[in-house]
Amino acid sequence: MAGMGTFNLSSSSCFRPSSLSFSPRPSVFPMKGFPGMPLRSRFPRIFAFTSNDIKVGSNIEVDGAPWRVIEFLHVKPGKGAAFVRTKMRNYVTGNTVEKTFRAGGTINEANIVKETKQYTYKDGSQFVFMDLTSYEEIRLNESDVGDKTKWLKEGMDCNLLFWNGKVIDFDLPITVKLTIVDVDPGLRGDTAQGGSKPATLDTGAVVNVPLFVNVGDDILVDTRTGQYMSRA
Template structure:
């Protein structure tokens, strides 16, 4: 009886181990070479364009009456935060950015730097105030965040969608009809100010949507 050799029918992306460069996050770095089709683009897809990582914010497949179909996108640069609009021909090949996430805990602020720690290895990652930007108003010590890496370097971090914060200041004398859904500004322990219902008071724990900055409910 002849034996048929085992054949692998599913091609796999090529993976090459790289050494971490000095000053980069020390870990085993793997460069994945993988091409997407423009037809696969969706919100949240990470693309590498002109040697930089970009995140797809919006996309629209367009098929004009005359001419070739294309995909219109709005992209945000992970590193600079700049946004651009870019079009790709339908079914064209696009390189996927090798962006991945790891959960880190924000532990403390050291001067102008924000320190995040890996709770397994206790390795620290530091981000400057410019890197954190407006996210600082929702950032609280002990909060778990997703830190994003590209080519072994930290490029961004993501806050939890919902955060629990404490009201430290609000006007107790502000009156209104709570049944009609009145609101008042309240200052949180991170320094952020949000509009809350009239029945919320100092010391209350509330849930806030970090994407919109809106009050959700009492915790």
């Protein structure tokens, strides 16, 4: 099963409400109020489900913070109660922890809302995203964007994730079209053998491309892996 794996957890990692501590980044921006603004920031909802519902990609709330499940494994030992092992990433701090839940135990599902916004421009150290319907602007700091800036291009639609009226993360398109601005033309070699060379893209990212690719070519890149896919 995808996302399932085995990893060691100490007995001290069993679920206890006080077992984790959080330090939310100060750069997470609260939403501004606008007429007709969606009710996501006014009436946050919490949904209860059980640990048996956990799967890769589940959004859960633990100790008042939102987490995304990135691995899980249902375990039924020969003796003792069944449990669920998980590896989770904190949306706010970016920390990853391993945690165990009792099978069938109630867990709060984080009410994370996904909305499409367009990246419009960079203003100093902030990245500005706009809702093309309401023209609402949302600004993220460089620390919020992180390595994703390598693939971020003006006019690109991204999915911003909201929790309690704050942006906690955003998703890039899986495939982006970027232009090669610098590559060594002297690296030719035998293209039939699948050789590659580093190329600099218009966003500043560097990827390995086939030997036949040249400056000015548009290429498709997988933002999840940072790998060249094909010429556009």
